[in-house]
Amino acid sequence: MLAVVAAIVFGLGLLLDLVGVELGAGINATTFMLLGLLLLALHQAGVGTAGIRSSGGTWRGRARR
Structure with missing residues (x-):
């Protein structure tokens, strides 16, 4: 999930860099x-x-017990 959010953030940074926009106090593409x-x-x-796996197995494993 964090990798998807990182991709979105990189995309926004790229757009800001291409357009040349700076969003105020030090917020830029960098x-x-x-x-x-x-x-x-x-x-x-x-x-x-x-x-789910970190809490004791998959749901199938719990259903068979």
């Missing part, structure tokens, strides 16, 4: 790039990737 890199680093670290 800010979006750094935010996207932070989100990708969190994704690679495993933050936000906990699923």
Whole structure:
């Protein structure tokens, strides 16, 4: 999920860079790039990737017990 959000942030940063827009106090394409890199680093670290499997198996495994 964080990788998808990072892709969206990178897309917004690219658009801002191409158009040449700056959104006020220091928010520009570089800010979006750094935010996207932070989100990708969190994704690679495993933050936000906990699923059903981490709580004791899949739903099929629990249904058979």
